[in-house]
Amino acid sequence: MLEALFQYEFLQNAFIVGILIGLIAPLLGVFIVVRRLSLIADALSHVTLAGIAASLLVQKTFVMGATFNPIYVGMAFSVAGSLFIEKLRTVYKHYQELAIPIILSGGIGLSVIFISLADGFNTDLFSYLFGSVSAVSRTDVWTISIIFFIVFAVIFLLYKEWFILSFDEEYAQASGVKVRALHFVFIVLVALVIAASMRIVGILLVSSLMTLPVAASIRIARGFKQALWLSVLFGELAVIVGLFLSYYLNLAPGGTIVLLAVCILIGAIVWRKWKRG
Amino acid sequence: MDDILRIEDVSFRYDDEDVLQHIHFHIPKGAFVGLVGPNGSGKSTLLKCILRLLKPQTGRIFLFGTPIEQFKDWHKIGFVSQKANSFNTGFPATVYEVVASGLAGKLGLFRRLKKSDEKAVYEAIDAVGMSPFIHRNIGELSGGQQQRVFIARAIVSQPEFLILDEPTVGVDVHHVQSFYDMLERLNKQHHMTLLLVTHDIGTITEKVTHVACLNKHLHFHGSVQQFAQLKTEDLASFYGHHLHLLAHDHA
Numbered sequence: 001m002l003e004a005l006f007q008y009e010f011l012q013n014a015f016i017v018g019i020l021i022g023l024i025a026p027l028l029g030v031f032i033v034v035r036r037l038s039l040i041a042d043a044l045s046h047v048t049l050a051g052i053a054a055s056l057l058v059q060k061t062f063v064m065g066a067t068f069n070p071i072y073v074g075m076a077f078s079v080a081g082s083l084f085i086e087k088l089r090t091v092y093k094h095y096q097e098l099a100i101p102i103i104l105s106g107g108i109g110l111s112v113i114f115i116s117l118a119d120g121f122n123t124d125l126f127s128y129l130f131g132s133v134s135a136v137s138r139t140d141v142w143t144i145s146i147i148f149f150i151v152f153a154v155i156f157l158l159y160k161e162w163f164i165l166s167f168d169e170e171y172a173q174a175s176g177v178k179v180r181a182l183h184f185v186f187i188v189l190v191a192l193v194i195a196a197s198m199r200i201v202g203i204l205l206v207s208s209l210m211t212l213p214v215a216a217s218i219r220i221a222r223g224f225k226q227a228l229w230l231s232v233l234f235g236e237l238a239v240i241v242g243l244f245l246s247y248y249l250n251l252a253p254g255g256t257i258v259l260l261a262v263c264i265l266i267g268a269i270v271w272r273k274w275k276r277g
Numbered sequence: 278m279d280d281i282l283r284i285e286d287v288s289f290r291y292d293d294e295d296v297l298q299h300i301h302f303h304i305p306k307g308a309f310v311g312l313v314g315p316n317g318s319g320k321s322t323l324l325k326c327i328l329r330l331l332k333p334q335t336g337r338i339f340l341f342g343t344p345i346e347q348f349k350d351w352h353k354i355g356f357v358s359q360k361a362n363s364f365n366t367g368f369p370a371t372v373y374e375v376v377a378s379g380l381a382g383k384l385g386l387f388r389r390l391k392k393s394d395e396k397a398v399y400e401a402i403d404a405v406g407m408s409p410f411i412h413r414n415i416g417e418l419s420g421g422q423q424q425r426v427f428i429a430r431a432i433v434s435q436p437e438f439l440i441l442d443e444p445t446v447g448v449d450v451h452h453v454q455s456f457y458d459m460l461e462r463l464n465k466q467h468h469m470t471l472l473l474v475t476h477d478i479g480t481i482t483e484k485v486t487h488v489a490c491l492n493k494h495l496h497f498h499g500s501v502q503q504f505a506q507l508k509t510e511d512l513a514s515f516y517g518h519h520l521h522l523l524a525h526d527h528a
Contacts, residue, residue, distance in 0.1 A: 034368055157387045164378040167368055170358055171430075174328040175382030176351030222414060223371035 004247070013136040014200065014243060014253070020148040021197045021209065022239035026217075026231035027155060028193050029210030031186065033218065034166045039100045040085065040187070041207035044078050044194045046107030049203045051077025051195075052128045053114035060118050070128065071143060071195060078191035081107060086187060131202035131254030133247060144196045151189055158182065163224060200239070202254035209235060212261035216268035220275075234264045279306045280342070281438045281470045282327065287336030289322055296322045297333070298493050304438075309464040309471045311485035311501075313478050318492040320474045321359060324442050327472075328356060340438075352383030355431030357424075359442040359474075364423075366416035372426050373411050376402055379430035401433040402426075405459065421452030425459075432463065438470045439463065445475070457484050478512070 005011050032038055055073035081103050088099035115125065127135040155162070161182050164172045173179045190210075197206045217230035242257030249256075284302040288295070296319045304310050314320050325331040327338060329345050338345045341353065377390060377398045384394070402408055405425040410418060415426060424444055431439055441460070445453045461484045463469045475481055482488070488504040490497040490512075497504065 034365070036365075160378065160381045160384070160389070161386065163370075163374070164381045167370060167375065167378060168358070168364060170330065171356060172381070173330055174351070174354075174356045174358070175379075176349070177381055218367065218369045221369045222412065224369055224374050227369040 009138070010134050010136065011247070013138060013141050014133040015240075016141050017136050017144050017196075018200050018239040018243050018253075019236065020144055021193075021200055022236040023232050024148055024151045024193055025197050025206075025209040026213040026235035027228060028151060028190055029214045029235075030217070030224075030228050030231050031162055031166055032190065032210055033214040034224075038207070038211050039097075039104070040082075040190060041194060041210045043085065043100045043104040043107065044081050044191050045198070045203045045206045046104050046111065047081030048074040048078040048107075048191075048195050048198060048206075049128070050107050050110035050114060051075070052198070052203070053111045053118065053125065056122070056124055057114045057118040069139070070124075071140060071199070074128075074198065075192060075195035077107075078195045079188055082187040082191035086184060127202075128198055129202050129204050130252045131198070131200050131205065131257075133200075133243065133253050136199050140199055144199070147192050147196045151193060154185060154189060158185070162186065200243075200253055201257055202252070205254040205258045208258045208261060209238075212258065212265050213238065216261075216265040219265075219268045219272045234261065234268075238264060280304065281306050281308075281340070282472070283339040283342075284323075284327075285337045285339075287323075287326060287333045287338060289319070289326060289331065289333045295493060297326070300336070300491075300495050302489060302495055302498060304470060304472060304487075306437075306470055307464075307468055308487050309460070309485045310473065310487045310489060311478075311481040312472060312474045312489045312491060313476060313481070314491040315476060320476075320491055321442055323491065324440060324472075324474060327440065328354070352434040353437045355379075355434065355436035355439040357427050357431050357439070357441040357444045359444075359446065364415075368416060370415050371412050372402060372407055372415060372418070372429075373398060375415050375426055376429045376433050379433040383434040397433055397435070401429040404432065405429045419452075421456065424452075424456065428459065432469075436469070438472070440472045440474075442474045443476070444473070445477075457481070460484065 005015065029041075032041060051074035052070045054077070055068040055070040058068050059070075085099045085103050088102060089096045092098045161172070161177055164175070164177060165179060165182055165186075169179060193210070194206050197209055201209050213231045213234035214227070216234050217227045221227035221230050238257050238261040242260045243253055245251065245260075246253040246256040280303045282302070282304040284300055287297060287300040289297040300323065312320055312323070322331060326333045327340070327345070329348075340348045341350065377394075379401075380390065380394055380397070384390070390398075399408075399411075402411055405428050407422065407425050407429060410422065415423060418426065428444070431441075445456060460471060460473065464471050464486075473481060473485065482501055482504065485501055487499065488497065488501055489495060497507065
């Protein structure tokens with residue numbers, strides 16, 4: 001495979017994107033999981049699907065539509081969905097979790113309509129749903145690299161604020177931390193990472209890359225920083241080994257990566273039980 | 278004496294229910310005030326108004342002489358929330374990380390911990406006697422130990438005013454006395470001004486310098502000596518039902 005990796009540009013693209021996503025998805029996922037917002041990733045991935053389906057419909061219907069990049073449209077939908085979730089969370093102050101099923105079902109509804117208007121599924125849509133090694137272009141690499149640097153920089157700069165927000169929101173507010181602004185930045189970044197991750201793992205499995213490595217790490221981590229590093233380690237392990245296996249065994253990369261992440265999670269649970277006797 | 282906190286004619290209501298009515302209240306520098314009242318008397322609501330987590334419909338609140346709308350020095354205030362007893366125990370954070378998070382407000386955006394801040398974290402942990410547990414996850418500690426960690430988080434920024442909302446709820450009865458001793462030490466040795474919210478009148482009267490009795494209205498506010506002269510009937514009318522004060526070992 002190493003020979004093929006040097007030879008084929010699509011493989012290089014897939015690995016670069018995989019490594020970048022394997023780092024930022026679990027990194028952001030730690031904050032998602034400890035804030036008990038795991039389903040937000042699912043809701044936003046379905047809104048992203050609506051954006052992808054809309055751009056594929058436009059590409060099919062209009063001649064000029066070919067210039068519509070599904071990733072950008074997916075990102076726009078995802079960010080809009082994240083802002084809408086925030087709005088709903090303020091409308092339903094006492095039932096904030098309601099925002100997630102509302103956005104999730106809305107995203108699925110829109111997706112189904114756009115897909116049916118575009119006369120059903122095609123190969124392109126399948127690659128977005130389940131991930132594809134061959135579908136990653138050089139443009140995708142650049143777009144995802146920019147998102148990677150933004151996410152990494154924001155986590156580095158806002159680490160202590162996001163930590164305190166995740167651990168004790170009321171205390172953060174009482175300490176003069178700008179809770180709403182921080183949460184806004186957080187959810188927009190989640191939306192961007194979800195849209196960026198769909199090329200490799202696919203829309204339907206993207207939330208798992210944000211939650212499964214974290215679920216494994218918090219079983220064994222001592223402290224928050226260790227949980228962050230272990231999540232990234234598990235995420236990278238699942239992505240890199242998953243891409244190798246999917247290439248050799250001709251499997252869908254999304255499914256392979258997620259199943260490896262599940263294996264790592266089971267390993268972490270067993271290891272913890274064994275260590276505790 | 279300078280007032281750390283001054284409350285002028287504050288009223289607050291949730292929907293149609295009056296929770297606080299025309300509260301006038303002040304805390305002088307160096308005082309240890311026990312704010313007592315029955316469940317639902319508005320104690321926690323008053324704290325939330327002081328901490329700007331809720332906005333009262335009428336009245337004004339001053340912290341260190343500044344109206345809270347313009348108050349910026351939140352690091353001068355330490356806060357131990359009632360919710361500290363019901364945090365996510367599965368949260369993967371060590372004692373050090375939790376206490377260090379108490380410096381977030383003081384440091385401000387984008388600034389990271391310096392050597393002097395790290396030293397302050399170690400000192401705060403040491404002050405509450407939690408040094409042996411510094412690298413343990415917070416969820417692995419007992420209720421009393423967790424509460425000590427939250428005190429350390431509140432005092433790490435060296436606040437001048439410490440607010441505690443029913444901090445002994447859920448804490449083992451054996452640890453309550455040593456907990457109050459620690460608060461007394463912070464007040465007497467470190468000259469910290471304290472506002473302790475509790476519904477347990479008997480326990481605090483040996484430790485505090487002032488007592489305030491709240492039940493929507495402020496029924497009493499004075500020194501602990503004046504409070505001791507109140508008749509049982511006065512307390513019963515304020516609590517809204519018959520009352521016996523019992524002395525017990527940890528009071």
